[in-house]
Amino acid sequence: MNNIYDRATYILAVPDLHLSYLKGVSKKNSDTIEGSSEYRVDICYLIEGDTYALAEVEEDFLNYIDVPKDPPALRQLLLHYTDYFAHSFMERKEHHYSYCPVRALDHICETTTRSRDHHHGQNVIKDSKEVIGELHQCHETICPLEFFVSSSDRETEIDLIRFDNSNWKSKILERSDRIQQSMEFLVDLVKDWSSRVWVISEFNIAKNKNNLKYWFTQLSLTYRDFMAYDHTKRELTFFKFNFHYSSLSGTIINTPYYYVNQDKSENTSVGSTTPNSIYKRFHYTLNHQLSKQTFLEMILSSKTSRNEDRFYSILPISEYAKEKAQVSRWKINSMVSVKLKLYEVMSTKDRLALFFWSANNNAVKKGVLPTFATSTLPLAFKTELLINIMTTISSNFDLGDPFSIMLLKDTNHSEISNDANDSDSDSDDDDSNRYYLRLKPKEYYVVNDDDYSEASIDLLKESIPLCKRLGIHDASTATLKIVSIPAFQKDGFDRVVSEYKLHLYFLILVGCFVKNKWIISCKHYQNYPHTESYLRWYKDDGEYKKPVKAFKIY
Structure with missing residues (x-):
């Protein structure tokens, strides 16, 4: 199969090839696709970023719905001072917090036609x-x-x-809504299509020759459409994706507005002061999904019916390609086994990225062993950002030392067992609960015994049953400790926290220093440890001697 793609002049991607199925999923889908069909030419030019063609199409639209040409200012105001045309679709505009787009449109209509x-x-x-x-x-x-x-x-x-x-005002609103809904729908289709493991493999093959084109069947013109748009003298062709250059990379990918989260709710969280540019959002998503995903994102956020396919499809396009020959021996049968194998074969920086991703405050932690491999990973977590900054700022770990984070297996099975009330059918009763990570940070923080808050007491109480299963038989709120481990050292943190919100990159452990056994807590209740006064700071050359140099995390 790879030979076919390697020899291809172009590889054509069609994210909505299953269009009939999509229409049948919901009436909302069907209505959105109908909107795409009605304004397919507008959407094609919008995706291409062809401002001249868009200007012509929008002028034709204004003529078609009989927007008055007198006074001339009316059309200029509609096109450039509302959120309903290409000027707003393509550019990210900052509005005053009191701006109301519908009221602005009403005002333009009223003030320019009042004399009529x-x-x-x-x-x-x-x-x-x-x-x-x-x-x-x-x-x-x-x-x-x-x-x-x-x-x-x-x-x-x-x-x-x-x-x-x-009624041209309502037609303006209808067109704008349909185009924006269609573009958002195309964004979702791109994300869904580009998250399938074998698709990831295919478009990464296309990256080598930079020969990927894409199309959406819902934008295809019928014979009737060709007649209607014949006057434009423009040919609608497949879109080409350029892996080597993106005109949006500088203006979008480095913009916090788009970098916080690809999720729509995040992008629109700033309200009407920052309308979402659907053109930029579409191309940001396309660029990120096809050329900016990290190895971890591709292998863990992708969709597949067989977990071993994550390795078969993604390993060959990564720095770990030599491991593909071993996949059949790994007995991959669950996401836990996928993560455990990744901790074993990846580099130190990638292991740390997976670890902090699994322990992130937005991860859904189930209190199941091994706690570093059983959480549900948050899609918004930025592994690329974490890795990049760990290699340039003061990392809390020696990235050149493979012993900074290592996956090991506990040989003392009697120490890790079910308690009296535990069922043998639990999901963490298999061999995977014998694994632990040996983590060696340069510095960490411990909550002072005298400063336990109500939240920290609750955290300890919730951790007692799992700690007892690890062999900490005297586990209680009096004997367990709470440790915070940041991704970055204190000296390098203050320089970048305001720009990158790096306070998201820390984890909380609960366990015992005497036995040196720890679990990732199910809840985050602290701010970034550098800012808290109730924490004792331990580092290699610090005032206090470290109780342990390396944590065993189960």
Whole structure:
């Protein structure tokens, strides 16, 4: 199969090849796809970033819906001072927090047409309109409220045509909504398609020759569409993705607004002051998914029905390609076995990235052994950012030392057992609960016994059952300790915290110094340890001697 891709002139990706299925999933999907079809030419030019073609299409649209050309300022205001046209679709605009896009559109319509046709006679709505007529008087030839009821016999055909043509404001809103919903739908399709393990392998083969093109079947033109758009004299072709260059890389990928999270709720969290540029969001997602994912993201965030396929498809395109020959011997049968094997074969920096990803405050930790391999990983975690900064800032670990973090297996099985009330069918009763990580940080922090808060007491209580299973038989709130381990040393942290929010990169352990057995806590209750006064700071050359130099984490 790889030979076919290697010899191909171009590799064509079609994320919505299953379009019929997508339409049947929900009415929302069907409506969105219908919107894509209606404005397919607009969307194609938007994806291409062809501002000249978009300007022509939008001028045609304004003509089609009969937006008045007089006064000339009306169209200029609509195109450049509202969020409903290409100027806003493509550029990230900062608005005042009080800005309301619908009200702004209303204001443009009112102020630029106020001098038009206010001489019509007074109409009073009657019939079941009689009730409305008592509440509302209108000076328009046809009152918009008149159509609230199903029949009306006063208007002429010419009046109806004029009324329909005057509804151009609602048509502007409809077009904008449909295009934005369609673009968001395409973003979701790109993320879904590019997260499949074998697709990842395919587009990484395309990266070698930079020969990937992509298309969406919902944007294909019918014969009728070709006739309608023939006047444009422009050919709609497959989109080409350039792995070697992205015009958006500097303006988007380094912008915190887009870097915080790909999730829509994060991108729009700043409210109306920062409208989401759907053009940039689409290309950010495409660029990130196809060329910016780390090895860990590709192998752990991808979708597959067989977990061993994660290794078969991703290892050959990584620095660990030589390990592929061993996959059949690894007996990969679960995500836990995937993570354990990664801790074994990866480099020190990648092991640390996986460890902090698993222990992140947004990870769903289940209190199941091994605690460093059983949590549900948060998709928003930035492994690339962590790795890059660990290699340039004061890392809390020696990245050149393979012993900084090592996967080992406990040979003393009697020490790790089920308690009296535990069922033998538990998911962590297999051989995987014998594994532990040996972690050697340069510095760490311990909560002072006299400074336990209510939250820390609750954390200790929740950890007691699992600690007893590890052989800490006297585990209690009086004997267990809470340790915070940051990814970065204190000396290098303050220089970058405000820019990168690196306080997200720390973990909390609960355990015993005497037995040196620890688990990742199920909850984060602290701020970054550098900022807390109730913590005792231990480092190699510090005031206090380290109780342990390397933690055994189960």
